[in-house]
Amino acid sequence: METLLARMVAALQAKHWMLTTAESCTGGAIAKACTDLAGSSVWFERGFVTYSNESKQEMLGVPAATLAEYxxxxxxxxxxxxxxxxxxxxxxxxxxxxxxxxxxGGTTTKPVGMVCFGWAAQDGKVRTATQYFDGDREAVRYQAVQYALQGVLQMLAD
Structure with a gap:
């Protein structure tokens, strides 16, 4: 995780960009991983923990229709x-x-360990992915944090 974070930080700083997070199942763990690093205020802007559907709508503007449909x-x-x-x-x-x-909380179509990701950049580029992780709650969340950060690094490389 440390090497991944170091590479992401270097890529953010090379572009003079800042990162923001919007987290549900990880409960702020991505933001914590970022802000555990001294000096992160240079490249980490803010984090949103939006666990409920209402918070996703109120804080991030996620359309109610999108939540209802998907x-x-x-x-x-x-x-x-x-x-x-x-x-x-x-x-x-x-x-x-x-x-x-x-x-x-899992269902047949959305089993425990299913995690969806989104990445967006100021140039309008948006990417998404879905992964299925094994293990208990902590293991799923840890793997989700790693995958999320790898995706940020990929967005910065594109």
Missing amino acids: GAVSEAVTAAMATGALLHSRAQVAVSVSGIAGPG
Whole structure:
């Protein structure tokens, strides 16, 4: 994780960009990983923890219709979360995450370990992905943080 963070920080600083996060199932763990680093205020702008559907709508502008049609754990919602985080911050790149960390809450179509991601950049580029992680709640969340940060690094490289 340290090497991944170091590479991401170097890429952010090379572009003079700041990062914002919009998190649901990770509960702020991405923001914590970032702000655990001394000097992160240079490249980390803010984090949103939007666990409820209402907070996704109020804080990030996720349309109620998108939540109703696709559900909170969907790429459509994480795309809207990432875009909303950019619009409600001064950052140039955003990452969002929503998933089912467990142990309960899973369904046949959205099992425990399913996590959706969104990344958005100031140039209008938006990417999404869905991953299925194994393990208990903590393991799913840890893997989600790593995957989210790798995606930020990819957005910065594009």
